[in-house]
Amino acid sequence: MNQTGYLIIAIVIIAALVALFIVTFVINRKTPVPEGCENIKITEEGCANCQIEECAVKVKLDIKKIEEELKEDK
Numbered sequence: 001m002n003q004t005g006y007l008i009i010a011i012v013i014i015a016a017l018v019a020l021f022i023v024t025f026v027i028n029r030k031t032p033v034p035e036g037c038e039n040i041k042i043t044e045e046g047c048a049n050c051q052i053e054e055c056a057v058k059v060k061l062d063i064k065k066i067e068e069e070l071k072e073d074k
Helices: 003-030 043-050 055-072
Strands: none
Touching: none
């Protein structure tokens, strides 16, 4: 296979990956908010009401809180 063939294959693969990203992005946007989480704001109070323990937002808030407490102790 010559360079043109490899170039076409590379373009097709990149186009397929971009299309896959766009489709999954749109599907994710259309996914409804889980029941019971409609009015939760991203705050410590809101995260305290959430039942998902491994939530990335909750983990980040806890890390930020710990970092703030460490800065206050110094």
